[in-house]
Amino acid sequence: MDFDMVCNSKKCRKRLSGFAWVTSCSHIFCDEDGAREFNKSYSCPACESNLSSKLDIIRIDLSPSEQYKSMVLAGQRPEVVLEVSARAIAFWTYQVHQERVFQEYTINKTKDRQNQMEKYYEQVISRTQSDLELLKSEISTTRKELENSEKRLNEVSGKLLERNRQYQKLQSMYDSLRRRSLSVNNLASSVQSNFSAHTFPARDQELTNFKGTDGRSDARLSPAQRKYSTRFLGVMWHSS
Known part of the structure; x- marks a missing residue:
């Protein structure tokens, strides 16, 4: 099964290659992160377990040479080889399980965020649609008021034009009567002055x-x- 282990530090999560640090509490860290953390204290950065023993922390080569593979378990009894292999496989299985748990947690967290965002945007869309319907209603009401105002304006304009025509007619009649009155008064004054002379x-x-x-x-x-x-x-x- 093809599986690349990753650094168990939450801040790192880097795919491991080359050298790495392994702890007795079944955690593994990249070379840079492990060296930095274990120089500060002998405690696991992942679970904070005490790692005071000499073999609680070891630095391993993830790409061992063929010579190393030939010599690392050489001379060991088969039961020792099998026990060491079983513990190594258990470590690898634990890492796979932890990675699956972490990925499931990440996926669930992402889904929760997605659901929250969907609910939020559904509320936003609902409010936007409500506001849009309200604006449409206001536009319709305003349009009707505008039409009524235009009708009233046309009626008032018609009445104003009619009154202007009546006013012009009355003004013309008034001017005619005024000129006639002035003509009569001038004629009477002229007659009176001639009679007196x-x-x-x-x-x-x-x-x-x-x-x-x-x-x-x-x-x-x-x-x-x-x-x-x-x-x-x-x-x-x-x-x-």
């Missing part, structure tokens, strides 16, 4: 004669006075 110095007596008792209103007026008095009376009658 052609009367004689004794006009009070003549006016008295004009109202004489013989019933003839202009019996004693001169032709010029009769002409202007007739014009003046005609203007006054039309203006009234």
